Amino acid sequence: MTSTTASTSAPESARRPARRTARELPPWPIALLAGIGVVLFALPLVGLVARAPWTGLWAHLSSRFVVDAAVLSVVSSIAAAAVAALVGVPLAWVLARVSFPGRSVVRALVTLPMVLPPVVGGAALLFALGRRGVVGGPLHDATGLLLPYSIWGVILANAFVATPLVILTVEGALRNLDRQYEHAAATLGASRLRVLWRVTLPMIGPALGVAVVVAWARALGEFGATVTFAGSLGGRTQTLPLAVFVALESNRDAAVAISLVLVALSLGLLIALRDRWWPSR
Amino acid sequence: MGGVCAATHDTDVAHRATWTRRCAALTLLVMTPLAAGCAAAEGDVDGPNRSGASVSGAATLQGSLHVLVAASLLPVAEVLAGDFELLHPGVDVQIAGAGSSTLREQVLAGAPADVFIPADPSHLQAVRHEVGISGESVVVARNSLVLAVPAGNDAGVAALADLTRPELLIGLCAAEVPCGAHARAGLSRAGIEPVPDTDEPNVRALVTKLAAGELDAAVVYASDARTAAGIESLGWGAGSAPETTYEAAMLTEAPNTQAAEAFLDFLGSAAARDAFVSHGFGAP
Known part of the structure; x- marks a missing residue:
């Protein structure tokens, strides 16, 4: 997902030949493997749609616990995407532009949550920032602030898993950026911050937009880190994915209904992104 | 599969x-x-000598035996599996543990399993009707719920009534899983309305948070309070504690019926009973 953004800064002329080759018929091994890939991703959706309680869909979606979870999910995922942008863009800038010893270690560290099991990430957050945590303990003693079991914990857990997506996407965009415009602006007397604000950020705008939206979608779907770090309480920390998990046990129709909404939302978003940021027609 | x-x-x-x-x-x-993969998978767990030999003949039992157990049974199930394998060296016991309702959904969805032991017999009902169980289910153990605190009990929790103190961090299992359903029923009988800070999706997750000291008190199984490090049990202390019964059943479509029958027999043995009791469970 993140690697595709490299093409966002490609000039118009470079895109056309690629479009022409896309009409070719693929060699059969490519077609076969690509077909397997499509089946692999489409099958779960078919299963979900086949199980969907179409007649009672609205009743399920308007029930109290679903609405509570939806509101919490929307608020916390947007906040997490904002945090991801706020922390991720500067980090990406440093990783792309500044050469320092241990840079690859730092890059591995900040993108670790992408490959780490989310439950492990949540447990690590708990041991660091929980009431008895390395940092959370002194923080709680001094200020009374407690991150787990609160919306702040949900936002932090979401941001933890979503930020790496921003970092990788934006770093890729920054590396592919033609720097002559920045140099020109600097030559004309613009300060470094002004260059960043008026030249660099607008130029990586499309990639940044993709990064933030993808981070938001990731945060919206977050389960493992959230339940491990923030717990699960209806109306306070129970987001939509947590509600799905609990409802699967007792009220499968409601769980499937919520799942359909999450899938439709994410799928619509990704399709919209494709048309908006990677013109293909 | x-x-x-x-x-x-x-x-x-x-x-x-x-x-x-x-x-x-x-x-x-x-x-x-x-499809070929499925056929092969079904074949290899089907004992090769289905049509012979007495059930008790240790040497005749072979293949793998898939046992689905409630999350609260996991620690003792591993021990029981090891003991059973010593008695029947040809059998490879595969234990899978999760919330009882999660396991039930897996069974209903056709997960290949021989024996199912949920934390509440109600989960066997759906399985009995939709998939079918072979023979009668047998009670293999009992468990009760207790009020538990992290080692040290820094918050000074003394009784169930402390579960209503808003300044404490209180955890319960979600109402959808047996430990949460029984805990709520028991608390309501005792006239206590808890104010939980989290409703964990299964008892293992709840025990983890409690043992880490991230909760001041929680209602967990007596077996968890007995076996998990860093947890102290305060008992129930308000009349009779809520109890749950573990019933084991062999699924009609069990791939390895001989080993499954032998395993059910073994669960009723004195050795298995000792293992249950030493892990904090009650005898059937």
């Missing part, structure tokens, strides 16, 4: 009508190895 196969065939049928011929051919190509 069974679930995967079923879903695969469904889509195959659903899509063939609309797909072009080329795609249909492609689908068939894709499906063939999957």
